[in-house]
Amino acid sequence: xFICPLxxxxxxxxFSSKCARVRSLxxxxxxxxxxxxxxxxxxxxxxxxxxxxxSKVEYHPxxxxxELVDYCRSRDIVFEGYCxxxxxxxxxxxxxxxxxxxxxRTPAQIxxxxxxxxxxxxxxxxxxxERIQENCRVRFD
Numbered sequence: 001x002f003i004c005p006l007x008x009x010x011x012x013x014x015f016s017s018k019c020a021r022v023r024s025l026x027x028x029x030x031x032x033x034x035x036x037x038x039x040x041x042x043x044x045x046x047x048x049x050x051x052x053x054x055s056k057v058e059y060h061p062x063x064x065x066x067e068l069v070d071y072c073r074s075r076d077i078v079f080e081g082y083c084x085x086x087x088x089x090x091x092x093x094x095x096x097x098x099x100x101x102x103x104x105r106t107p108a109q110i111x112x113x114x115x116x117x118x119x120x121x122x123x124x125x126x127x128x129x130e131r132i133q134e135n136c137r138v139r140f141d
Contacts (some may be wrong), residue, residue: 054078059120060086060111061096069120081120084111103140113138 055072057065059081072079090096091107100107108124112135115122124135 054080056080056082058083059115059122060084060090061093061114062086062089064118069118073119079120081115081122082125084115084122084124086111105138105140106134108135109138113140 055068055077057068057079059065060083063086069079085091085108090111096107096110099110103110112122112124116138126132126135
């Protein structure tokens with residue numbers, strides 16, 4: 001068992017399965033990290049072999065893992081937030097709609113801008129050209 005102050009214990013099997021692909025790495029690699037306990041365990045176990053530089057975690061107005069964001073920043077690990085629209089939930093939230101009306105933007109633009117203003121690398125997903133262009137227009141000045 002690995003002791004984690006946030007979630008308690010992580011099993012050896014869980015840890016090993018998540019770490020299997022990083023054991024042989026010796027250079028800086030892009031590794032997707034979902035929990036602070038896993039990140040702490042990887043760093044403590046493989047610090048001499050692996051240098052993490054990207055943590056990719058779900059991040060939107062309803063899910064803000066600030067402790068993980070702070071930890072990544074303190075270690076110069078880029079924090080990338082996926083799902084910035086909360087799987088569509090944010091598009092119908094009254095507060096986000098109110099901000100969208102106030103600034104003359106779409107709810108999607110409000111959420112993307114919010115992530116960027118919080119220093120989060122965010123990559124919204126879309127297959128429609130007009131939405132991709134709209135998602136790029138997040139400068140409000």
